[in-house]
Amino acid sequence: MFKLDKNAVKWGEGLINKNGPMVIEFDLYYIFLIVGLGLKQSQPVQNGSVFTKNYPKAYEASRHKIAALLLYTDLKASGFEVNNKANVKSAISETLSSSSYNFISDDAIEKLNGYANGGYHAIKDVLHSAPPNASIFLNIINDEFLPELFNF
Amino acid sequence: MKVSIKQIEANGLRCPDTLISFKNKPTGPVINLLQMPNGTGKTTIIELLQGALTGDVINWSPAKIKSYARKTEGDLAIEGLFKLTISIERNDNHVQIVVFQIDFDFHHGKVDFFTTPNKGAGMEDGWTPPKDLRQYITKSCVEVFVFKGDKVKDIISSNKEDAEVTIKAFFGIDSIEGFVGVVKDNFRNRVSKTTVNDRNVKSEKALLKRWDDRCALLKVKYEEFTKKLEDYVKEEKELKDNWGDVISKQKGANDRQIEIKSKIEGAKNELSRHSSLVFEQLKNPFSLSNNLISGLVTMKDSLDRMKLPGASRTFFDELIAEDNGCICGRELDGDSIKKIEENIDSYLSSNEINIINDIKRGISEANDGSSIVDELRSMFDELNILHERHEDALNEKSVFDQNAKRNADKDGSDVFDKLTKITEKIVKARTAERSLSKNSSLSDDDLKRPEKCNSYIVAEKAQDKLTEKIGGMSDMLKDVQANQILQKVITTAKDKALIHLKEHLTKLTNQKLKETLPSGSQIKVLEIDKFVQLGWNNIKQNEGSGAQNIIVAYSFARSVLEEASIEFPLIVDHPVAQVDIANRESLGSTLASMMHQFIGFLIDTERPGFLEGVNSSGDVHYISLFSNIKGNASFIDSIKKINNDETYITDNGYLCYNKDFFIENSMGASNV
Numbered sequence: 001m002f003k004l005d006k007n008a009v010k011w012g013e014g015l016i017n018k019n020g021p022m023v024i025e026f027d028l029y030y031i032f033l034i035v036g037l038g039l040k041q042s043q044p045v046q047n048g049s050v051f052t053k054n055y056p057k058a059y060e061a062s063r064h065k066i067a068a069l070l071l072y073t074d075l076k077a078s079g080f081e082v083n084n085k086a087n088v089k090s091a092i093s094e095t096l097s098s099s100s101y102n103f104i105s106d107d108a109i110e111k112l113n114g115y116a117n118g119g120y121h122a123i124k125d126v127l128h129s130a131p132p133n134a135s136i137f138l139n140i141i142n143d144e145f146l147p148e149l150f151n152f
Numbered sequence: 153m154k155v156s157i158k159q160i161e162a163n164g165l166r167c168p169d170t171l172i173s174f175k176n177k178p179t180g181p182v183i184n185l186l187q188m189p190n191g192t193g194k195t196t197i198i199e200l201l202q203g204a205l206t207g208d209v210i211n212w213s214p215a216k217i218k219s220y221a222r223k224t225e226g227d228l229a230i231e232g233l234f235k236l237t238i239s240i241e242r243n244d245n246h247v248q249i250v251v252f253q254i255d256f257d258f259h260h261g262k263v264d265f266f267t268t269p270n271k272g273a274g275m276e277d278g279w280t281p282p283k284d285l286r287q288y289i290t291k292s293c294v295e296v297f298v299f300k301g302d303k304v305k306d307i308i309s310s311n312k313e314d315a316e317v318t319i320k321a322f323f324g325i326d327s328i329e330g331f332v333g334v335v336k337d338n339f340r341n342r343v344s345k346t347t348v349n350d351r352n353v354k355s356e357k358a359l360l361k362r363w364d365d366r367c368a369l370l371k372v373k374y375e376e377f378t379k380k381l382e383d384y385v386k387e388e389k390e391l392k393d394n395w396g397d398v399i400s401k402q403k404g405a406n407d408r409q410i411e412i413k414s415k416i417e418g419a420k421n422e423l424s425r426h427s428s429l430v431f432e433q434l435k436n437p438f439s440l441s442n443n444l445i446s447g448l449v450t451m452k453d454s455l456d457r458m459k460l461p462g463a464s465r466t467f468f469d470e471l472i473a474e475d476n477g478c479i480c481g482r483e484l485d486g487d488s489i490k491k492i493e494e495n496i497d498s499y500l501s502s503n504e505i506n507i508i509n510d511i512k513r514g515i516s517e518a519n520d521g522s523s524i525v526d527e528l529r530s531m532f533d534e535l536n537i538l539h540e541r542h543e544d545a546l547n548e549k550s551v552f553d554q555n556a557k558r559n560a561d562k563d564g565s566d567v568f569d570k571l572t573k574i575t576e577k578i579v580k581a582r583t584a585e586r587s588l589s590k591n592s593s594l595s596d597d598d599l600k601r602p603e604k605c606n607s608y609i610v611a612e613k614a615q616d617k618l619t620e621k622i623g624g625m626s627d628m629l630k631d632v633q634a635n636q637i638l639q640k641v642i643t644t645a646k647d648k649a650l651i652h653l654k655e656h657l658t659k660l661t662n663q664k665l666k667e668t669l670p671s672g673s674q675i676k677v678l679e680i681d682k683f684v685q686l687g688w689n690n691i692k693q694n695e696g697s698g699a700q701n702i703i704v705a706y707s708f709a710r711s712v713l714e715e716a717s718i719e720f721p722l723i724v725d726h727p728v729a730q731v732d733i734a735n736r737e738s739l740g741s742t743l744a745s746m747m748h749q750f751i752g753f754l755i756d757t758e759r760p761g762f763l764e765g766v767n768s769s770g771d772v773h774y775i776s777l778f779s780n781i782k783g784n785a786s787f788i789d790s791i792k793k794i795n796n797d798e799t800y801i802t803d804n805g806y807l808c809y810n811k812d813f814f815i816e817n818s819m820g821a822s823n824v
Contacts, residue, residue, distance in 0.1 A: 018310045018681065018685070019685070019694055020424065020431070021430065021432075022431065034434075038441070051593075062436065062437065064510040064514055065436065065511070065514050068511040069437050069444075071511075072447060072448055072451055076447075085454075088455065098503025098506070098507060099503075135424070135427040138430055139539055146440065146441070149440050150443050150444035151443055152447075
């Protein structure tokens with residue numbers, strides 16, 4: 001189940017707007033997630049609320065890509081090389097789940113939640129309060145975070 | 153059923169005493185254009201028309217009633233009259249004439265309301281229109297075809313719910329919601345009457361009481377803010393009009409203001425459209441960094457080299473299940489099966505292999521040389537430029553406003569300051585209103601702390617949850633389940649009906665847009681939810697041009713009315729105030745195709761371009777109304793040259809139906 005810390009929801013609620021570009025809560029989660037993954041920053045969700053069980057339709061095409069990012073980041077975060085067969089195999093078994101619509105196991109979703117929470121904290125360190133709209137938010141993410149992501 | 157406005161009569165009110173006849177034809181459309189100098193009572197006429205049609209005036213406060221009294225040299229009129237005559241044409245071609253009459257007692261702040269439901273019939277006390285018309289002339293329904301203030305924007309604005317409110321009102325969805333409330337109240341009453349003498353039940357009941365109190369408090373606060381907001385918006389509208397008047401007195405300022413407004417709108421739309429494109433691209437996480445792609449390619453190469461056992465797991469699963477022995481011919485005994493089962497988890501299933509293949513394919517595509525990373529970067533660069541352009545346009549407006557304030561007299565400058573303050577108040581009140589009606593989740597922890605809750609919607613959720621819990625604890629499990637099922641059935645039916653209506657109205661509105669907008673126009677309704685979402689090629693945009701917004705709003709209104717099988721006139725205050733001159737002509741020429749009767753309250757600054765367009769569109773009825781005051785001396789002189797049959801003079805005003813007089817005498821802001 002996809003969860004966001006309640007403070008994170010509160011922080012970003014003004015960014016979600018039916019008119020776009022960030023329309024649903026998952027859009028906010030996704031930005032936090034890519035920042036958390038890209039900085040290898042994870043933090044357990046203490047006071048979380050579930051906002052969706054499965055990926056929303058708009059993210060259907062990204063499911064396997066997010067799974068790949070999690071695999072990659074987790075291997076890197078554990079200090080393992082991505083060409084170590086045993087590690088890769090065990091990471092795949094822990095992460096992927098063919099029986100889930102989300103392509104990943106419940107434990108892996110918990111890991112994603114941790115990275116999203118890590119991303120939220122990283123963003124909040126730079127932006128104490130959320131910008132007035134999502135368009136400005138995207139611009140700030142580009143300026144402040146994108147050059148720093150996945151430099152590992 | 154076709155409803156038309158025939159006449160409006162006013163006496164002793166904040167507008168000249170008059171009897172205005174609006175033109176209407178059995179077949180074909182008619183455009184009625186009414187011009188009045190600013191401050192003559194345009195808003196009074198529109199508000200009273202709404203109040204009479206809906207009967208809402210009966211509920212007005214004494215202060216509000218008194219505010220409609222005419223003031224002559226400091227004295228308020230003692231009484232007044234407003235009479236609205238409508239015609240209703242049904243399928244059998246029978247025409248029914250209905251008259252709504254409001255008698256004002258300004259001294260006591262009271263009104264007497266009468267209805268004459270048929271020509272020749274006597275007056276009846278109260279609001280008694282024909283029964284088949286009543287459901288369509290409620291306050292929410294009438295707002296569909298009476299466009300005043302920012303109505304056009306309210307239909308397409310994402311922070312408004314006008315589109316949904318309209319649909320709910322016109323198609324009876326409101327009544328179903330009311331019914332859900334009745335079911336809930338009934339169940340809660342029954343649960344509260346249980347007399348189970350259990351400590352836990354008592355404690356939950358005490359908690360429910362705290363939630364009841366909290367919910368009541370939050371609802372009061374919400375209503376207070378809603379009311380405040382309503383007043384602020386009304387005040388803002390008046391101040392905006394006044395500020396418009398201040399600007400129009402400054403040479404060239406009006407055109408400049410329209411130009412800046414259109415620049416801001418253009419920049420905002422472009423920014424909104426491009427932000428959506430950027431975010432779509434960002435949803436491909438492989439486009440984030442070249443470093444990421446090269447890392448992923450290494451991981452993919454490793455996966456290819458490792459030749460992770462693919463379909464092996466399925467192979468072994470089937471081997472055990474079929475029980476035909478090993479492929480080498482040996483029999484599979486218990487030990488062999490156990491050994492295979494112990495190791496089976498280290499193999500991947502074919503489904504997992506499919507996911508890995510998808511991942512590998514995604515990595516290969518990201519690495520195919522087309523550089524999705526560069527593409528995302530250049531899209532962000534463009535976004536930056538668009539932000540600057542939008543910022544520049546806003547700065548331009550700020551400089552313009554400051555200059556206009558400097559060039560204005562003391563009163564004008566005060567208007568600007570008041571407008572700035574009221575805008576800030578609106579922002580604060582909206583934030584409070586949103587927070588008080590926020591629909592967020594309710595955890596078990598939240599349920600224990602009513603005093604921490606700040607939304608009446610969440611408080612209502614807590615009340616429902618606790619009521620069910622208490623019901624369950626009080627041997628009412630079957631009732632709890634029955635109540636849940638009943639609520640679910642009603643809510644599902646209501647939600648499905650609403651979705652179906654919204655989808656159907658989206659199609660109908662788009663058909664009308666296609667008929668009305670110039671070919672090649674890149675705008676359509678993507679969906680109707682709380683508001684009408686505009687866009688093109690599935691990319692959302694906040695709004696269209698001024699003319700496009702108006703056509704969208706009218707088309708939406710027409711679609712709702714058409715679906716409800718009823719026709720009403722379109723009554724519009726300032727029909728083209730938000731439209732640049734270049735587009736007014738085409739809008740004017742399409743008006744006749746919109747409704748069978750159009751009544752537009754026009755001011756002088758809207759005339760250029762619009763009158764030319766309207767003239768070419770067919771039957772136009774020109775009406776001028778003004779007070780008998782010194783400031784209107786030039787109109788009074790010129791009206792004396794007009795054919796008497798087209799001019800009506802009362803104690804305090806002039807009414808003229810002459811086209812040439814209308815064209816030659818421009819009335820509006822400049823006559824204040």
